[in-house]
Amino acid sequence: MLTYILRRILTMIPTLLVISMLVFVIIQLPPGDYLESHIAELQSQGESVDENKIAFLREEYGLDKPMLQQYGQWLFGMLQGDFGYSFEYDLPVTEVVGDRLFLTVIISITTILFTWIIAFPIGIYSATHQYSWGDYGLSTLGFLGLATPNFLLALVMLYFANVYFGTSIGGLMDAEYIDAPWSTDKIISILEHLWIPVVVIGTSGTAGMIRRLRANLLDELQKQYVTTGRAKGLPPGKLLRKYPLRVALNFFVADIGNLLPTVISGAEIVAVVMSLPTTGPILLSALQSQDMYLAGSFLMFLALLTVFGVLVSDIALAMLDPRIRLGGGANK
Amino acid sequence: MKMPYKAIALGAFLLQISAVNALDGLVETPSLTAQVQSGELPPVENRLPREPQLAQLRPDQTAGMHGGELRLLMGKQKDIRQIVIYGYARLVGYTPELDLKADILESYEAFENRVFTLHLREGHKWSDGHPFTSEDFRYYWEDIANNPELSKGGPDKLFIIDGELPKVEYLDKYTVRYSWSMPNPYFLPALAGARPLYIYKPAHYLRQFHARYQSEEVLQQMMDEAGKRKWTGVHVNKDRPYKATNPDLPTLQPWVNSTYPPAERFIFKRNPFYHRMDQNGRQLPYIDSIAINIASSKLVPAKTGAYESDLQARYLRMDNYTFLKSSAKRNDFDVRLWQTGKGAHVALYPNLNTNDPAYRELMRDVRFRRALSLAIHRFEINQVVYFRLVQESNNTVLAEDKLYKPEYQFDGIEFDLEHANQLLDELGLTQRDDRGVRLLPDGRPLEILIQTAGESTEQTDILELIHDSWLDAGIKLYSVPSTREVFRNRIFSGDAIMSIWSGLENGMPTPENSPSDLAPTTKYQYQWPQWGAYYESSGKSGEAPELPAARELVVLNDQWARARTREERIAIWHQMLDINREQMFTIGIVNHVPHPVVVSNQLYNVPAKGFYDISPGSYFGIYKPDTFWFDETRR
Numbered sequence: 020m021l022t023y024i025l026r027r028i029l030t031m032i033p034t035l036l037v038i039s040m041l042v043f044v045i046i047q048l049p050p051g052d053y054l055e056s057h058i059a060e061l062q063s064q065g066e067s068v069d070e071n072k073i074a075f076l077r078e079e080y081g082l083d084k085p086m087l088q089q090y091g092q093w094l095f096g097m098l099q100g101d102f103g104y105s106f107e108y109d110l111p112v113t114e115v116v117g118d119r120l121f122l123t124v125i126i127s128i129t130t131i132l133f134t135w136i137i138a139f140p141i142g143i144y145s146a147t148h149q150y151s152w153g154d155y156g157l158s159t160l161g162f163l164g165l166a167t168p169n170f171l172l173a174l175v176m177l178y179f180a181n182v183y184f185g186t187s188i189g190g191l192m193d194a195e196y197i198d199a200p201w202s203t204d205k206i207i208s209i210l211e212h213l214w215i216p217v218v219v220i221g222t223s224g225t226a227g228m229i230r231r232l233r234a235n236l237l238d239e240l241q242k243q244y245v246t247t248g249r250a251k252g253l254p255p256g257k258l259l260r261k262y263p264l265r266v267a268l269n270f271f272v273a274d275i276g277n278l279l280p281t282v283i284s285g286a287e288i289v290a291v292v293m294s295l296p297t298t299g300p301i302l303l304s305a306l307q308s309q310d311m312y313l314a315g316s317f318l319m320f321l322a323l324l325t326v327f328g329v330l331v332s333d334i335a336l337a338m339l340d341p342r343i344r345l346g347g348g349a350n351k
Numbered sequence: 352m353k354m355p356y357k358a359i360a361l362g363a364f365l366l367q368i369s370a371v372n373a374l375d376g377l378v379e380t381p382s383l384t385a386q387v388q389s390g391e392l393p394p395v396e397n398r399l400p401r402e403p404q405l406a407q408l409r410p411d412q413t414a415g416m417h418g419g420e421l422r423l424l425m426g427k428q429k430d431i432r433q434i435v436i437y438g439y440a441r442l443v444g445y446t447p448e449l450d451l452k453a454d455i456l457e458s459y460e461a462f463e464n465r466v467f468t469l470h471l472r473e474g475h476k477w478s479d480g481h482p483f484t485s486e487d488f489r490y491y492w493e494d495i496a497n498n499p500e501l502s503k504g505g506p507d508k509l510f511i512i513d514g515e516l517p518k519v520e521y522l523d524k525y526t527v528r529y530s531w532s533m534p535n536p537y538f539l540p541a542l543a544g545a546r547p548l549y550i551y552k553p554a555h556y557l558r559q560f561h562a563r564y565q566s567e568e569v570l571q572q573m574m575d576e577a578g579k580r581k582w583t584g585v586h587v588n589k590d591r592p593y594k595a596t597n598p599d600l601p602t603l604q605p606w607v608n609s610t611y612p613p614a615e616r617f618i619f620k621r622n623p624f625y626h627r628m629d630q631n632g633r634q635l636p637y638i639d640s641i642a643i644n645i646a647s648s649k650l651v652p653a654k655t656g657a658y659e660s661d662l663q664a665r666y667l668r669m670d671n672y673t674f675l676k677s678s679a680k681r682n683d684f685d686v687r688l689w690q691t692g693k694g695a696h697v698a699l700y701p702n703l704n705t706n707d708p709a710y711r712e713l714m715r716d717v718r719f720r721r722a723l724s725l726a727i728h729r730f731e732i733n734q735v736v737y738f739r740l741v742q743e744s745n746n747t748v749l750a751e752d753k754l755y756k757p758e759y760q761f762d763g764i765e766f767d768l769e770h771a772n773q774l775l776d777e778l779g780l781t782q783r784d785d786r787g788v789r790l791l792p793d794g795r796p797l798e799i800l801i802q803t804a805g806e807s808t809e810q811t812d813i814l815e816l817i818h819d820s821w822l823d824a825g826i827k828l829y830s831v832p833s834t835r836e837v838f839r840n841r842i843f844s845g846d847a848i849m850s851i852w853s854g855l856e857n858g859m860p861t862p863e864n865s866p867s868d869l870a871p872t873t874k875y876q877y878q879w880p881q882w883g884a885y886y887e888s889s890g891k892s893g894e895a896p897e898l899p900a901a902r903e904l905v906v907l908n909d910q911w912a913r914a915r916t917r918e919e920r921i922a923i924w925h926q927m928l929d930i931n932r933e934q935m936f937t938i939g940i941v942n943h944v945p946h947p948v949v950v951s952n953q954l955y956n957v958p959a960k961g962f963y964d965i966s967p968g969s970y971f972g973i974y975k976p977d978t979f980w981f982d983e984t985r986r
Contacts, residue, residue: 188646189650
């Protein structure tokens with residue numbers, strides 16, 4: 020087991036290295052650089068551009084250096100904990116992202132909890148009551164959630180929340196609480212706003228999870244050990260919780276790998292539409308304006324979390340499921 | 352716009368009276384009384400300069416009361432620079448009638464447009480209370496503009512006339528003189544710009560970041576903290592009066608940023624040392640603070656409709672108008688329609704520097720450009736896309752402008768397919784393929800690819816309509832959407848045959864504004880990028896203009912710069928406008944497109960009608976937002 024973990028950690032290094040190269044190259048692929056898109060933006064708004072200043076910034080930001088050198092500096096900086104400099108914000112990357120991480124984590128965790136609370140009972144119910152009216156009804160609802168475009172749902176809900184409840188549109192709190200110290204009013208204002216993104220982001224996740232839980236559980240419910248248990252007189256509830264449900268949960272543990280990065284990045288598109296103060300919109304605008312160190316460092320952070328999350332879920336799976344553990348042993 | 356003579360006389364009389372009593376009967380700003388009493392701030396008579404600028408209210412405006420917070424919505428953090436544009440305190444500034452007038456300066460003298468003597472206001476202070484003197488001009492000129500490390504290429508090119516830098520003299524604490532041997536017509540308009548040329552900087556604050564005044568150890572420490580490689584990086588970062596990202600930077604604007612980025616909400620507080628006052632002895636601005644909430648730009652119309660902004664025009668578009676109007680019934684705001692000030696809201700740019708020789712020859716033939724224009728059904732576009740709210744026009748000055756002549760707007764924009772076909776036949780494009788599309792001399796069909804920046808459906812809708820009428824003239828049109836950067840690079844490199852973009856940035860020029868947009872002077876002119884680059888780089892890159900008319904425009908543009916009288920400048924402007932009319936280097940479609948402006952019903956003094964453009968209007972700037980005020984419910 021220990022060697023397994025060690026080997027996995029060692030393979031993470033070249034993986035991350037390749038990812039860093041890909042990230043850097045892809046961010047640089049569109050023509051021009053940050054300053055050119057900056058000039059284009061200024062001009063489209065009719066503002067004057069000072070060529071001297073642009074030349075100064077190009078040198079200051081190191082954009083005049085060859086790409087390989089820029090990559091090298093960024094990579095070595097990251098190893099020392101320096102994630103580079105955001106041109107757009109004129110601040111070190113850590114300061115730009117840092118502020119928003121907290122709210123992003125709040126939204127993401129609430130959304131995940133929401134998803135679980137809704138999806139688990141429904142998934143279990145529709146597996147145990149397969150092809151009943153309840154199963155059909157709830158599945159239809161789930162599919163609706165899966166099929167409705169998130170951003171559309173977001174806009175519709177924003178509008179009605181504003182017209183009927185007077186909630187301010189978008190954002191995560193009323194304007195006067197932004198950057199204000201924490202207080203009860205501020206928390207209430209956040210709760211007032213939080214439910215819309217949670218429901219919107221949650222709906223599609225809920226639907227997916229219901230389907231997966233249902234399918235996995237159905238597979239198990241057909242198996243002979245369930246029939247045996249039932250024949251031996253185990254109460255249905257205890258039987259379900261003790262055996263098939265636990266086996267069916269493997270997919271759930273495997274999901275942890277994907278969970279970690281989503282907790283940090285939030286749902287980008289919905290966040291942009293609803294103008295949530297999370298990290299998603301920062302990443303998107305950084306990519307658009309070719310603010311390369313901000314975008315690059317952020318993507319690297321996500322990649323690191325993904326790789327790490329996959330590792331965690333693999334280890335958890337191995338501990339949880341003897342079949343995986345023993346299968347691994349048999350190969351040696 | 353002109354006031355009757357009596358009103359002017361009366362106004363002048365009142366002004367004199369109040370000017371005599373300028374510093375008597377001053378009213379302390381309620382929100383600052385606590386600070387004045389505690390001694391943190393001096394009383395108002397010591398905060399205003401000895402000779403404050405008296406706000407001149409228009410007939411539709413009233414003197415107001417202090418107080419209130421103005422809420423605005425912006426799309427991104429960088430947009431907080433809009434407050435510097437709206438605030439519009441400049442050394443000299445435009446009036447709503449577009450005349451230049453001293454503002455921060457008490458007065459100025461321009462001798463032959465080449466010697467400029469600037470008189471500062473005695474007792475005028477920066478927003479931190481430090482005196483504003485000629486030392487601030489000296490610091491900029493000697494320690495920034497002429498510092499080889501801070502300004503690599505030397506001072507801004509607006510200072511350089513025929514390779515000559517000005518002689519700058521600091522005559523006394525309150526007088527500065529810039530003199531050239533040739534006229535510099537760019538100098539004053541640059542000081543009055545939305546993004547002005549800052550020829551003064553808060554020396555007392557910035558010195559601590561300058562290698563000439565600060566020890567190396569302290570600088571090194573600052574560099575490490577800010578993550579900069581050179582001291583210049585720190586200095587530039589601290590010294591951003593236009594971006595307003597540094598709350599510590601003293602300013603002369605009506606409102607001062609008080610929030611350090613990154614943030615989602617920025618508060619601009621009143622500048623207690625601002626130099627304007629109203630006739631009742633109240634120091635401006637009336638409004639105590641401005642709160643800017645950053646929201647995704649796509650949500651701004653919706654949020655504005657929900658009354659989350661008191662004064663909003665940015666990120667609103669004409670197609671939000673009906674939504675905003677219906678929201679105005681539920682909320683307490685008013686939707687007004689202002690005019691946009693561009694020479695053409697949409698214009699086609701035939702690329703005279705395109706790489707394809709067959710198309711290049713066609714584009715350079717004025718008959719071809721005119722035929723294209725005649726084959727556009729502008730009335731239909733006006734009806735279909737703009738509900739008949741706009742004017743069909745060439746890309747030229749607007750009808751309200753002093754330089755306007757009807758033929759500039761109307762020559763060659765009538766829909767006349769017969770004439771268009773006749774012109775195209777004259778060009779020898781008589782062969783057609785089985786679709787009825789004309790053939791080029793080399794046998795290829797006449798298919799024009801129009802590049803769009805892919806940003807608005809408005810442009811593609813218009814192209815769709817042009818497509819149909821051009822086809823009747825035997826020309827096939829394709830629109831090619833891309834992104835803004837790709838779009839520009841295709842034009843610069845000559846891959847683009849034609850492109851669509853907005854027309855002249857300033858549709859309301861005065862003869863004192865440079866006519867350079869009418870001549871090939873920069874590479875960002877999409878009809879002749881190479882010729883523009885040639886001029887811009889003084890012949891180092893690009894190509895010399897080959898058409899006689901384009902060469903003549905360059906000569907005229909240079910003559911304008913040397914002109915010493917207003918009459919000469921007016922004559923040159925007309926010559927250049929006329930050449931552009933005759934040659935139709937750009938094909939304008941429509942102008943006078945209205946722009947929705949949402950104004951809270953509790954906010955007074957915002958004009959009912961106005962021009963919404965950055966140059967020369969600085970958006971709300973020339974209407975002086977420091978004179979806007981709130982009624983008692985919001986104070």
